[in-house]
Amino acid sequence: MTLAGAAAVSATEFAALPDALKGSTILVVDDNSFNRTMIGALLGKAGFNRLHYAASGIEALQQAAHLRPDLIILDIMMPGMDGTEVLRRLRAEGEERDVPVLVQTGLTGSRERGEIFENGATDLINKPINPQELVSRVAIHLQNRLLINDLRAYRQRLETELMLARSVFEHLMPPERVIAGITEASGCRLFGRTEASQDLGGDLWGALPLEEGKFALFVADVAGRGITAALVALRLHTVLRTVAMRSPPGTSPGEFLTGVNADFAALLDPGQYATVIAGIYDPRDGFFYYALAGANAPLTYGDAGSTPDVLPGMALGLAPETRYETHRIAVPPGGLLLLYSNALADLLASPAPEAERHENGERDILNLLASVAEPDGHVRAATLMERIGQLRTHQRLEDDLTIVCVERPADAQTGGPA
Amino acid sequence: MTGAPAMPQEEGGLGLNYSNARIMVVDDNQLNITLISALLRKSGLRNIETAANSEEALHRIEAAPPDLLLLDIMMPGLSGFDVCALLRKDPRFATLPIIMQTALNRPEDRAHAFSVGATDYIVKPLNPAELLARVRIHLENQALIRDLSLYRRRTSRELEMARSMQIRMLPSLGERQVMAERCGLSVSARFEPSSELGGDFWGMQPLDDGRALVYLMDFSGHGLNAALNTFRVHAMLRNWDFQGKTPAGALSELNDALCPLLPSGQFATMLLGYFDPESGGFSYASAAGTAPIALGPTLKPTCGPNAGLPLGIVPNVTYDDHRLELPPGSCLLLYSDAAIETEVDGTLWGEEGLLDFTIGECERQMALGSHDPEEFLTRLSRRLHGPRAQPLTDDLTALMLTRNIDVAH
Structure with missing residues (x-):
């Protein structure tokens, strides 16, 4: 180092550097050894203790790949590979693309300075170097990088955890073989699908084969969204399973939901609840017997498509003593039975204000069914699901969406017991 | 750009x-x-x-x-x-x-x-x-x-809201008071997930036959995914019938119930026991849980056996019943893996480290004429975290059960 350089270094007092920045790896690139030494001495005095050096463009790239520095100070004018080329290559590479690069230059021309930024410089510092300015700029960039890395690490960790959790929830839904088994035993095609509005959702649906071709269905929509809703959904799923296992055959949907509600309510924290529809479809008489806990009544579409006039009832989990009644709805031969969570109505009616949506929800859904019906008047569940999928691509879900449909074959017997 | x-x-x-x-x-x-x-x-x-x-x-x-x-x-x-x-x-x-x-x-x-x-x-x-x-x-x-x-x-x-939900699943102060009154067993607990949510879960209930049921579970992994299992098992155990069963029998049933629920690769370790205030015995079974530590003024420090297959791997597993005597005034320490698998002073603490610490702490308290399980647990946690309060890499749960001295029969 020259005497002038040494004097400059010793003359400068630096403000205290935060501890977190002191160990940052800094790579100083300059073909001039006095400059390297001077910059190193300044940074060292300021408190940085992990300094590395490169005397050429090629060495700079090698060092960058090897060290993964937190910041690079780069001289533009170097023989052989110059700083501009180094910059271009750094920005093209995978790993080091976003390392902050502070270019030092004596160039004053606006075009040249503009070009340096265009080539990917994060900052530009003039030569001869102003010690305070150098250290300040370096600290600012390192501070930013630290914060961003920290926030990114958090995001990555949580995204992984949420992704794993998501797959647990996906496994709660009926697997293909159960759905196929139900289709086979009942003669009806069953479709179900649920989509969370965030990483994790509070919607569930389930199907369980019963004796004599019958099968049970439920759709549940837990209040709220995200992780806490998903946890409540998990609790509900556990209770549904437990109660189903201890309920004797012949238990009505109303009795079933009453039992579930009692156990579920005992688990919850204040303010938590779910809207649920649970029922049994009997292919022998074509009726869907169900109980409602605050959910939308099921819809049918077919010869005599109807919306039953049934009160939604108390949501599940609010009052342990609630008793639920069993209702029934006829599914016409060749017709469709549809169970759904509120988000479907919202999806169809999105421009309308909130208050109107629920009133017109059923009408909108029936219109949707009509719009996808075949010439013979029947709705194929697959077509319906596809259409809903199309609507989904144009809109963000505000709430978790669940749809379950059952296609009753056209040649089925109608009416009640013989 | x-x-x-x-x-x-x-x-x-x-x-x-x-x-x-x-x-x-x-x-x-x-x-x-x-x-x-x-x-x-x-x-x-x-x-x-x-x-x-x-x-x-x-x-x-x-x-x-x-x-x-x-x-x-x-x-x-x-x-x-x-x-x-x-x-x-x-x-x-x-x-x-x-x-x-x-x-x-x-x-x-x-x-x-x-x-x-x-x-x-x-x-x-x-x-x-x-x-x-x-x-x-x-x-x-x-x-x-x-x-x-x-x-x-x-x-x-x-995650904070989820954490509150998780803490609310654990026995409340009121429930612990009821336990102390009915069964003469005081329970102090420390629950420290290693991140926002944990895979540990513990519970207790007084049974109709006068016994006190206590259990501690540790689901594999940690964070959100381990925590999901705690919510499921809590919902499952709410109305579970523990009456008239041996600890080994209860564990076996639980294992059968958990197998279909846990995805392959996930499992849980558990210690489940019944304290009988009449006989003063704690009979328990362990599914790869940690070794319970019993000690007291008239009781030589004892590490109970704890071998057993973890829950959720295969159904139809038989567990072994064990028994520890708890004379009045003595304590039982139950804890999750973190209490023995943490490095303290540069070496893996292990059962020995925990046992030495426990003996030392109890002697210290006895010399002062006090019996303060809360303080014990606080000091245990501090010891594990080390002088620089390092975060633990696994969830820590520790229970100190004390058989109260004056129990009216």
């Missing part, structure tokens, strides 16, 4: 669009204001506010904080240096990008600007490409930080 560090693809959807960013330009020279505003507008930044002096600038910034500030230095009244220093004192503006734009170019001016907290410094006459590049870099950084911070805030809020 000129002059900016390249952003990885994963952040493309975060809304790094900053053309709506609000820029404030402060300069006492109207011509400069016009020039700078025009430059910014041409580059696509439409939301530009201006102020002709410091007072006006501070007023407007307070009313509607900008995303970036271009600040002249030499102005009548407060200088740009003063404005910058004032803004940095306010936590709301601690990270606001402040770019000094000025004709002053002496080294001491630059140094001064940075010392009062300027983010950047650009000299007049302004180089348009340079000004735009610097503005763009700062706005992009801010947008990235803002989006990542938003994610963090939202997610950590959800």
Whole structure:
């Protein structure tokens, strides 16, 4: 180092550097050894203790790949590979693309300075170097990088955890073989699908084969969204399973939901609840017997498509003593039975204000069914699901969406017991 | 994207669009204001506010904080240096990008600007490409930080709520008092997930036959996924019938119930026991749980056996019943793996380390004539975290059960 350089270094007092920045790896690139030494001495005095050096463009790239520095100070004018080329290559590479690069230059021309930024410089510092300015700029960039890395690490960790959790929830839904088994035993095609509005959702649906071709269905929509809703959904799923296992055959949907509600309510924290529809479809008489806990009544579409006039009832989990009644709805031969969570109505009616949506929800859904019906008047569940999928691509879900449909074959017997 | 560090693809959807960013330009020279505003507008930044002096600038910034500030230095009244220093004192503006734009170019001016907290410094006459590049870099950084911070805030809020839910699943103070009254067993507990949520779960209930049921479970893994299992098992155990069963029998049933629920690769370790106030015995079974430690004034410190297959791996497993005597006044320590698999003073603590610590602590308390399980558990936790309060890599749960001395039969 020259005497002038040494004097400059010793003359400068630096403000205290935060501890977190002191160990940052800094790579100083300059073909001039006095400059390297001077910059190193300044940074060292300021408190940085992990300094590395490169005397050429090629060495700079090698060092960058090897060290993964937190910041690079780069001289533009170097023989052989110059700083501009180094910059271009750094920005093209995978790993080091976003390392902050502070270019030092004596160039004053606006075009040249503009070009340096265009080539990917994060900052530009003039030569001869102003010690305070150098250290300040370096600290600012390192501070930013630290914060961003920290926030990114958090995001990555949580995204992984949420992704794993998501797959647990996906496994709660009926697997293909159960759905196929139900289709086979009942003669009806069953479709179900649920989509969370965030990483994790509070919607569930389930199907369980019963004796004599019958099968049970439920759709549940837990209040709220995200992780806490998903946890409540998990609790509900556990209770549904437990109660189903201890309920004797012949238990009505109303009795079933009453039992579930009692156990579920005992688990919850204040303010938590779910809207649920649970029922049994009997292919022998074509009726869907169900109980409602605050959910939308099921819809049918077919010869005599109807919306039953049934009160939604108390949501599940609010009052342990609630008793639920069993209702029934006829599914016409060749017709469709549809169970759904509120988000479907919202999806169809999105421009309308909130208050109107629920009133017109059923009408909108029936219109949707009509719009996808075949010439013979029947709705194929697959077509319906596809259409809903199309609507989904144009809109963000505000709430978790669940749809379950059952296609009753056209040649089925109608009416009640013989 | 000129002059900016390249952003990885994963952040493309975060809304790094900053053309709506609000820029404030402060300069006492109207011509400069016009020039700078025009430059910014041409580059696509439409939301530009201006102020002709410091007072006006501070007023407007307070009313509607900008995303970036271009600040002249030499102005009548407060200088740009003063404005910058004032803004940095306010936590709301601690990270606001402040770019000094000025004709002053002496080294001491630059140094001064940075010392009062300027983010950047650009000299007049302004180089348009340079000004735009610097503005763009700062706005992009801010947008990235803002989006990542938003994610963090939202997610950590959800996790906090989930954590409260998890804590509420554990026995309350009231339930523990009932246990003490009915069965003569006092339970102190420490529950420390290693991250926001944990995979540990414990419970207790007084049974009709007078016995006290206590159990401690540790689901494999940690974080959200381990925690999911605690919610499921809590829901399952709510109405579970533990009456008239041996510990081994109860564990076997639980194992059969858990097998279909746990995905392959996940399992749980568990210790389940019944304390009988009549006989003073604690009979228990272990599914790879940790060794319970019993000790007391009239009881030699004992580590009970704990071998057994973890729950959830295969059904139809037989467990072994064991028994520990708990004379009045003696204690039983139940704990999760973290209490023995943590490195203390550079070596793996193990059962020995925990046992030595427990004996030492109990002797210390006895010498002082006190019996304070809460203090024991606090000290245990502190010991595990070490002198530099290092976070633990696994969830820690520790229960201290004390057989009360004066129990009216």
